[in-house]
């Protein structure tokens with residue numbers, strides 16, 4: 001089957017509403033899109049390479065879900081609502097069963113998130129999936145990394161450490177655990193970004209580990225510091241069962257969580273489903289506060305591609 005029939009069969013869908021603002025989707029030289037009036041466009045791109053970003057033997061359905069999820073996560077972290085995406089697929093060979101499952105996983109999440117595939121590219125080579133996603137947000141609702149202020153509460157929507165524990169479980173063959181399933185097909189919060197928009201101070205999605213991603217927020221916000229209450233970090237049963245040091249390392253530097261970390265005015269109730277884990281301080285280091293009140297520097301690194 002050639003490239004054109006593949007696109008027709010697995011990536012071009014007829015019938016549906018066609019997506020907001022889509023004047024011309026896949027099929028011409030490029031897509032033709034109408035930006036929503038009164039909003040700004042938000043664009044992101046993440047590449048997922050087999051063996052580096054996801055396991056070589058990740059099932060095709062999960063691969064489709066995951067590669068879109070990591071991009072949606074960046075749109076949500078900006079307060080945007082998803083609109084359109086482009087898919088660049090590099091495949092070692094044509095396996096129709098794989099493609100059918102991949103596109104099923106991809107579109108199942110795309111439909112839930114309300115994002116439309118408007119074009120892409122297919123080439124031959126080692127398996128990798130690059131997705132460029134575009135969303136829209138009103139100027140007064142944008143969430144940025146540079147909006148943290150001393151005194152704000154630091155909060156998360158989700159369980160930091162789940163992705164890191166899931167990768168460990170996956171590698172150990174425990175592929176049915178809750179965390180392994182979250183790692184394989186990250187369970188995004190599809191509404192939190194919108195609920196934070198226009199209200200949170202700063203926001204970022206946790207992909208490289210809580211401390212590293214918090215570091216980006218603090219640096220962008222002018223070199224602020226933070227205190228994290230280690231006992232306040234939310235856990236599920238699988239994280240709770242680990243010994244304390246192992247658990248904390250995963251919570252702070254595991255990565256692959258794809259949940260939002262944000263700052264919030266201290267005098268306002270937190271949005272439903274989110275948990276306070278500390279607060280932003282004036283310029284200084286990030287410190288960990290243990291339940292007995294002792295504080296220590298947080299010096300656990302996160303995920304780095306080139307170190």
Ligand SMILES: Nc1ncnc2c1ncn2[C@@H]1O[C@H](COP(=O)(O)OP(=O)(O)O)[C@@H](O)[C@H]1O
Nearest residue numbers: 043044045046070073074077204205206207208
């Ligand atoms: N090759 C590149 N050219 C231009 N900008 C880039 C490139 N790679 C990353 N960026 C930009 O750097 C910022 C951080 O990117 P990244 O570390 O991938 O963050 P994220 O976790 O949000 O995907 C983003 O604004 C991204 O667009």
Ligand SMILES: Cc1ncc(C[n+]2csc(CCOP(=O)(O)OP(=O)(O)O)c2C)c(N)n1
Nearest residue numbers: 046051052053054055207208254255256303
């Ligand atoms: C097979 C495999 N090994 C290791 C990891 C861990 N890992 C790889 S990339 C990454 C960080 C996120 O990737 P990156 O390209 O930095 O995405 P971004 O931060 O740009 O969203 C993590 C935690 C993984 N997801 N899969």
Ligand SMILES: [Mg+2]
Nearest residue numbers: 045046047074
């Ligand atoms: Mg990126």
